[in-house]
Amino acid sequence: LLFRPCTAGPPEQAWTAWWWFALPLLAAAACVLARRGHRAPGSLPPGPVVLAVGAATALSVPYLLLIGYSAPRFLLPAYALLALPVAGLLVRAARTRVLAGAVAAAIVFQVCGQAVVLGRQIADTAATHARYVAAARGLRAMGLTPPCLVTGPRALPVGYAAGCASAQDDGNNRSTTRAALRDRATRVPTALLTPRGVRPPHYARGWTPYELPGTGGWTAWKAPARDRPPGP
Structure with missing residues (x-):
């Protein structure tokens, strides 16, 4: 894990x-x-x-x-x-009966403990996956369809579920600069994810917010289409 x-x-x-x-x-x-x-x-x-x-x-x-x-x-x-x-x-x-019983009890206790941990991890993973799928569904409902770009917290798994590319301008998954991200948002449909109670970065304050149902309060901020040049 x-x-x-x-x-x-x-x-x-x-x-x-x-x-x-x-x-x-x-x-x-x-x-x-x-x-x-x-x-x-x-x-x-x-x-x-x-x-x-x-x-x-x-x-x-x-x-x-x-x-x-x-x-x-x-x-x-x-x-x-x-x-x-x-x-x-x-x-x-284990050559003595008493110690053999103690060893067996310890092994059973450990196996039961790992079963509890496994059960909780499966439940947590299923809930997290459902949240990502719900976020992707919400992005599609607000008009974000491939080719598209998702940024912000959890952008990588949500973008994958939505069929979009993902990019980060900070943190462990940083893959681009803020200037490059803003430039890319003018060329492809882009959404910025924020968790409950967190405001978007300054450059996205004018983007349109959409609440994403089933995500525990996430908001997707969609870059305005007028910032993107028309297609051929």
Whole structure:
């Protein structure tokens, strides 16, 4: 999953993140047991265990301590490395009935937690897609048909749904300058999207606003047709 913004804090279902705290503890326990009991039957040799944990630690430190921008997906290689010694630890622990039950309960708890997260993500994704489709339908209703241009927040997915090109003059998806955007708006039908309560940029204050039903309050500001030269 892609998290935005990366400073948003803990996940909504904080209880599903228990394994973030359990994983380093289990990895440390795997190292200790590997060093102490590596000669016991069925035990993992300490070398591969320590190597996997050390490599995972080296991969994690830059993202956890040295940069201000991070996301859980950056740690996936570290999770994969830690999974190896932790799996060996759990197999060893499962030799007793009590610990085997605890391991099974933890696995069931984790699977249930991921099922909850998946269900909510599916619902959120479906709602977001429906909002984009509703916005595209509203743009077509106000006369914005291909070839056309959409700009503003969420311009990329809404433009795709509407069959229009998209362009941004700021933010992470910046693809043009404001001057070029204004010039292009004189040549093709153009709409600027704004969320509820947000005014358009100064250059679009004279454009015609249209409320987009089913979008939670988005407004499309349509560039006036008189600004565009007539076609051939």
